[in-house]
Amino acid sequence: MTKPVKRRDAKKSKKLILDCAIKLFSTNGYSSTSMEELAKMCDLNKAMIFYYYKTKQGLYEAVIIQILDEIYATIIKENTDISKPMEELESFVKTYALFACSHSYLPSLLLRELSDSGAQMPETLFSHMRKLYILFASILDRGVKKGCFEDVIPMIVYFMVVGTLNLMVTTKPLRIKAHEIDGIDTCSTCDMDEISEYLIKKIKKMLKEK
Amino acid sequence: MTKPVKRRDAKKSKKLILDCAIKLFSTNGYSSTSMEELAKMCDLNKAMIFYYYKTKQGLYEAVIIQILDEIYATIIKENTDISKPMEELESFVKTYALFACSHSYLPSLLLRELSDSGAQMPETLFSHMRKLYILFASILDRGVKKGCFEDVIPMIVYFMVVGTLNLMVTTKPLRIKAHEIDGIDTCSTCDMDEISEYLIKKIKKMLKEK
Amino acid sequence: MTKPVKRRDAKKSKKLILDCAIKLFSTNGYSSTSMEELAKMCDLNKAMIFYYYKTKQGLYEAVIIQILDEIYATIIKENTDISKPMEELESFVKTYALFACSHSYLPSLLLRELSDSGAQMPETLFSHMRKLYILFASILDRGVKKGCFEDVIPMIVYFMVVGTLNLMVTTKPLRIKAHEIDGIDTCSTCDMDEISEYLIKKIKKMLKEK
């Protein structure tokens, strides 16, 4: 008489929720994502989300940690056995670009969070973001010390790189539309490789000693 | 004992609503801004918001138009009687920086809207944003033709400038906090002038012919 | 500097409001009629409606009195110098039918009011409705006494006449639609004359002594 109860293992369900949450949070933003919608997407009961993540905010933080840990690990991995700052910088940009391109929720989430002065930014997100920046800044710093870069303000350079990459990812559909409407060049057909190549070239030129 | 009599000045009320809306929308984003909250902030009845702006969406678009018209007009004004592309570029960046700094809702709003692939972006916002970019791109274009700039992808350069400025504005509090915690340089004491000076210098170097 | 103020005479405005109100109340019903809508329809300020009629309910009652007074007067007028009950009945039905047809708000209003056990029916409406019924009943009564009708329950006969006429008016569009869909005969092309002729014939047959 009783309905059969879906029994999957905990890890799978928990992971499923996280994956779907990433998609929803990054496409709709925090407040426009509803737990109902998420539950439907996972084909799971709403209550399960709360069972695993306590609150919506808790889930959101889990999403963030997941993403930032991934990008950080990816960059570290790609950067091992590189010692020249110039190459390190190049590797950072390329790795970030590739990751951002294939995990487009990262740019969405970061830009969104960075857009409101972090009024309510969860501590976890903040510390993870700093870690990434510190990594970048240390590359530049080593470059300056070795004499390959000059006149560097790392924060600004960081945003010129990461900010631009993020925006290029999130605005892709908009840029296509804009190109169609106005006929103007919005780099709408460039792929991520071209973009990061261009960026690297320009950043190098910009920072190189005369 | 008697209640103080209300304004009954349409222009003032309408303006008041718009001003408060700008603040709320840019700090909290669209969906996290409640009309109740807005009404309280204006010390006005909730219904008045709808009396003047019909819907929440309508109010939001009014906010956007207001902001983007302002920045556009400001830039145009500052750019009259400049003819050299190099100087035009410089003027664009400086004007944008100053405006963004003193009207910090602009960066917030733009970044937020740009962060979700414009899924629901109001048409008005989109067209205003394009206008601004077209202005920037035409400066670069003239520069290329006159031979002062080379190897330009305007969209990317645009984001390197505008994206970075926006991020520097919206992340100010975060950067201060990050500096306090990690002791790392986050440009936390730079003022907007220094930032735009640095940006201009770097962009010029980046685009200049060898 | 001051806006020109529309100055019409009071009577015209008051009448205009009443006329529009009749239309709206009978097509949309009481609660679905909004004062805003009404004001727009009259091209008058909302406050004027309250200036003339105090409340929505007050306006509604004015509407009712207007309508019922009219139909009552019309019937009385057409019935003068008729003395035979049979003809009187015929005249009542025809007059009512014609009026209902050309003032289709009457059937709408009446049916609507009669459909909710008069829970909140305004006293004025109630008394006017009774007047009309009393008139009808007295015709039947005289007919019985003169021996032209037999076995009469006036209330039921009244509804068989007035109820049916009302329904035939209000359901006209529905009947047309139903005919189109099901192909069944819904009297969708009959005009009011045919309907009242048929009704009169049948009512007579129904009440006639053997």
Place this chain on the structure above:
Amino acid sequence: MTKPVKRRDAKKSKKLILDCAIKLFSTNGYSSTSMEELAKMCDLNKAMIFYYYKTKQGLYEAVIIQILDEIYATIIKENTDISKPMEELESFVKTYALFACSHSYLPSLLLRELSDSGAQMPETLFSHMRKLYILFASILDRGVKKGCFEDVIPMIVYFMVVGTLNLMVTTKPLRIKAHEIDGIDTCSTCDMDEISEYLIKKIKKMLKEK
């Protein structure tokens, strides 16, 4: 001290909402019925109504289907194993009368819906109503073919029967009041049986061949 624990019985709650909704919709009409009021009446949270019925309109349609399905089924049931049109007609009227009397929301709802030219009538209601009429018309039609009825316009006859029955039900309180005030005969003490007997007798006389 602890709050009493709620039902948690979907069927009961859903039914309860439907039952209360029937009462409210038929006494107050669609727009004058508030979901708040309904929730209070059910001693249930407002959100539950939307949980089960999605929208107010959805609930309304559920109400309608419920009612019309019931009356249709009842009539069909009572009409099995009758073959003579005369008796079928009689059975239809009696069954309808009884049902209308004991489920007085039916007449209210029908009259109300029929009173505004079905501008916004839900499709479900319309199709159910047609089904009932088609049933009635087919009885008359068979009667004509068998030679028991003559000169029939089914739509008009239908309203003379159903319209009158409906009105007699909904106006009961009004008729009592009217009788008290004016002393006139409003059939205020008749019960439904007498009314339907009278109706049947008269309709038969009205349609019978000479």
Place this chain on the structure above:
DNA sequence: CATGAATGAGAGTTCATTCAT
């Protein structure tokens, strides 16, 4: 007479969250 600004109450609806099973 006439207006537009202002209001409070309440409408339908959504949502994060909890509870009993």
Place this chain on the structure above:
DNA sequence: AATGAATGAACTCTCATTCAT
């Protein structure tokens, strides 16, 4: 581990009505 029923607070928006001019 999983479910569906239940909730309260909040949401956007509408409406009849009033007030100052």
